[in-house]
Amino acid sequence: MSVESYLERLYEEGRQADTSTSKRSEMMLNITPSTGVFLDLLLSELKPKRILELGTSNGYSTIWLARAAKRIGSQVDTVDKSYKKAQLAGQHLAECNLQDVVVLHVADGGEFLRGCDTAIYDFVFLDADRAAYCHWVDDLVRVTRFGLLVVDNAISHSMELREFKRHLSTNFGFNVTVLPIGNGQMIVQDVG
Ligand SMILES: C[S@@+](CC[C@H](N)C(=O)[O-])C[C@H]1O[C@@H](n2cnc3c(N)ncnc32)[C@H](O)[C@@H]1O
DSSP: OOHHHHHHHHHHHHHHHHHSOOOGGGOOOOOOHHHHHHHHHHHHHHOOSEEEEEOOTTSHHHHHHHHHHHHHTOEEEEEESOHHHHHHHHHHHHHTTOGGGEEEEESOHHHHHHTSOTTOEEEEEEOSOGGGHHHHHHHHHHHEEEEEEEESOTTTTTTTTHHHHHIIIIITOOEEEEEOSTTOEEEEEOOO
């Protein structure tokens, strides 16, 4: 099966899983296919060497990142606090033959960021625990060689991300733009 068909199938499975449970921790909450296409385009253009994803879930978005990473010769680190979801993601990545470009980390995103060296990532995709982003912001900026930070749910959950967005633009002076793709993509750039 092609990666394209695999992604279509996984997305449908994710949607079905999300409607069959009321427990958020069991939901897959995948990005939309249009967000996947957008990430692929960004990576193809920017060719970052090291990519970080916070919020792996079942690996749907990771497959989009990994497929582009393989094409451009880069590596993906992806982090999720759920061991079960990381295991599932590992299985899905292997089925797409993309396991060699991805390192799966089971960790809290904030703890993972604290343990990272400075400026080691040149592309970060953030899709984890929105309530924690304001606590993670200093380390996020520290580990990202700006670079680019893309944050999902910038429209669907704009109020939850308001303070984080303000912090990035006011305190750090970054250019923050929201694009109407999928659930809304916040693009954070250092234009200084
Ligand atoms: C919206 S889902 C990610 C969806 C995934 N990016 C995709 O599109 O396939 C959010 C994920 O973040 C994880 N998560 C939530 N809080 C976290 C935290 N503090 N540290 C690491 N992962 C966390 C959840 O376990 C969940 O799998």
